[in-house]
Amino acid sequence: MADTETHKAKMQKLQAEHRAKVAEAGDPERGLVLVHTGKGKGKSSSAFGVVVRAMGWRKSVGVVQFIKGNWITGERQFFERLGGVTWHTMGEGFTWDTQDRDRDIAAAQAAFAKAREMMQSGDFDLIVLDEINIALRYGYLSTEEVLEGLRARSDRTGVILTGRDAPSEICDYADLVTEMTEVKHPFQAGIKAQRGVDF
Amino acid sequence: MADTETHKAKMQKLQAEHRAKVAEAGDPERGLVLVHTGKGKGKSSSAFGVVVRAMGWRKSVGVVQFIKGNWITGERQFFERLGGVTWHTMGEGFTWDTQDRDRDIAAAQAAFAKAREMMQSGDFDLIVLDEINIALRYGYLSTEEVLEGLRARSDRTGVILTGRDAPSEICDYADLVTEMTEVKHPFQAGIKAQRGVDF
Numbered sequence: 001m002a003d004t005e006t007h008k009a010k011m012q013k014l015q016a017e018h019r020a021k022v023a024e025a026g027d028p029e030r031g032l033v034l035v036h037t038g039k040g041k042g043k044s045s046s047a048f049g050v051v052v053r054a055m056g057w058r059k060s061v062g063v064v065q066f067i068k069g070n071w072i073t074g075e076r077q078f079f080e081r082l083g084g085v086t087w088h089t090m091g092e093g094f095t096w097d098t099q100d101r102d103r104d105i106a107a108a109q110a111a112f113a114k115a116r117e118m119m120q121s122g123d124f125d126l127i128v129l130d131e132i133n134i135a136l137r138y139g140y141l142s143t144e145e146v147l148e149g150l151r152a153r154s155d156r157t158g159v160i161l162t163g164r165d166a167p168s169e170i171c172d173y174a175d176l177v178t179e180m181t182e183v184k185h186p187f188q189a190g191i192k193a194q195r196g197v198d199f
Numbered sequence: 200m201a202d203t204e205t206h207k208a209k210m211q212k213l214q215a216e217h218r219a220k221v222a223e224a225g226d227p228e229r230g231l232v233l234v235h236t237g238k239g240k241g242k243s244s245s246a247f248g249v250v251v252r253a254m255g256w257r258k259s260v261g262v263v264q265f266i267k268g269n270w271i272t273g274e275r276q277f278f279e280r281l282g283g284v285t286w287h288t289m290g291e292g293f294t295w296d297t298q299d300r301d302r303d304i305a306a307a308q309a310a311f312a313k314a315r316e317m318m319q320s321g322d323f324d325l326i327v328l329d330e331i332n333i334a335l336r337y338g339y340l341s342t343e344e345v346l347e348g349l350r351a352r353s354d355r356t357g358v359i360l361t362g363r364d365a366p367s368e369i370c371d372y373a374d375l376v377t378e379m380t381e382v383k384h385p386f387q388a389g390i391k392a393q394r395g396v397d398f
Contacts, residue, residue: 007300032396036241040377045248046241049274052251053244054395056273056280074255075248081255082281101206125395158396177382178239183370196253196324197231197357 031125031158032175033150037133037166040180041198047128047160048075055084059125062086064115066108066135066163073199086124088114090135108140112149119153126158133163136170143167230324230357231374232349236332236365239379240397246327246359247274254283258324261285263314265307265334265362272398285323287313289334307339311348318352325357332362335369342366 034050036043051061063085065076079085090111091104112135118127135141150159150173161170171177233249235242250260262284264275278284289310290303311334317326334340349358349372360369370376 007303011303034396038380041375042235042241042245042248042377042379045252046245046379048248048251049241049244049246050396052247052277053273053398056275056277057395059395074252076255078251078255104206104210171382176240178241179380179382180241180245181237181378181380183376183378196256196258197233197249199252 030155031153033173034158034160035166035171035174035177036160036162036180037164037171037177038179038181039164040182042180043162043164044130045075046178046180047130047162050160051079051085051126051128054126060123062118062124062127063088063130064111064118064127064132065089065130066111066132066140067130074196086118104138105140108135108138111135112141112145116149116152119149119157119159122154122156124154124157126160129159129161131163132161133166133170135163136167137163137165143169146170147173229354230352232372233357233359234365234370234373234376235359235361235379236363236370236376237378237380238363239381241379242361242363243329244274245377245379246329246361249359250278250284250325250327253325259322261317261323261326262287262329263310263317263326263331264288264329265310265331265339266329273395285317303337304339307334307337310334311340311344315348315351318348318356318358321353321355323353323356325359328358328360330362331360332365332369334362335366336362336364342368345369346372 036046051063054061061084063079065088067090076087076089079087088111091107112132115127115129115132118124132141132146136143136146146161147169153159161174166177235245250262253260260283262278264287266289275286275288278286287310290306311331314326314328314331317323331340331345335342335345345360346368352358360373365376
């Protein structure tokens with residue numbers, strides 16, 4: 001009997017907390033800045049999971065990908081078919097096969113200019129800057145210009161920055177930093193990457 | 200010039216790796232078992248990001264949620280509107296407000312029976328067992344029965360188990376274990392949970 005009472009009390013507390021959360025939440029006072037970093041998997045996919053969550057609440061979402069525009073991924077195919085997400089990839093309009101560093105820098109700059117415009121526009125509840133940490137690591141973008149863009153964002157707009165080795169200044173500015181750590185990886189066991197799981 | 204050569208060589212290597220990955224991947228030899236655990240955010244949302252990735256490749260996906268069936272989340276609304284995902288939540292058909300431990304155990308057992316059936320059916324490429332680690336922690340399910348269900352899965356079927364404090368036996372069995380660690384959290388700054396980001 002005592003166990004049932006304790007259990008009941010616990011569940012009532014959990015329910016009350018969830019109800020309070022739903023009741024309070026409403027529109028955010030300020031869109032938060034989230035960073036997903038670390039060596040483990042899940043940095044980008046958790047950002048896309050938040051996209052799905054936001055779209056479930058009919059929020060307005062944009063994605064800017066700082067990876068080569070032509071790379072085929074499941075998430076890109078999914079959102080292209082679905083529609084309703086403003087999607088930009090680095091290298092759109094560029095001949096990305098030339099593998100020229102200057103061209104890559106120009107492509108990243110163009111992508112970030114787009115991102116900055118989207119962040120300031122007031123049109124978006126959520127913007128994902130996917131793999132932007134890679135662009136920062138390669139020196140295609142400077143930490144300062146990214147921070148300026150984040151500071152200048154509309155109050156409405158939350159931003160998620162993904163990728164390994166997020167610069168410490170970005171982490172310091174962010175409201176939430178999540179690190180994905182790989183405890184175990186199938187590649188170590190010689191298992192090949194799988195379409196629909198890894199990309 | 201030397202920098203451009205090095206950059207070009209690096210990019211060529213990256214492209215070649217990605218092409219090889221896409222070319223090799225095809226259908227998985229065996230669906231993998233992934234665990235998303237840890238105290239940080241992103242455990243469930245990264246599973247839903249993988250769902251989106253899999254659906255982009257037109258894979259067949261199912262979700263079983265080991266949380267109260269009536270809780271409103273963005274991802275649930277999203278996938279219900281979208282269709283095409285087989286979705287089950289714990290407590291369907293139960294009067295979950297009674298907060299009776301025995302009833303919660305029965306609800307979790309019923310949800311896992313459904314999950315087991317789905318895993319063995321051969322109909323799914325990916326199944327997400329969302330927050331199953333919570334059900335394990337509360338003792339609603341035993342580690343052994345979950346392992347049995349995983350072992351009995353169809354070769355086609357990959358499984359993602361999410362939730363804090365994944366039991367070590369499950370982690371040992373899994374092919375990939377990712378731990379989400381919170382480096383910084385807005386709740387610490389007194390910022391309220393946000394609809395579309397946190398749930």
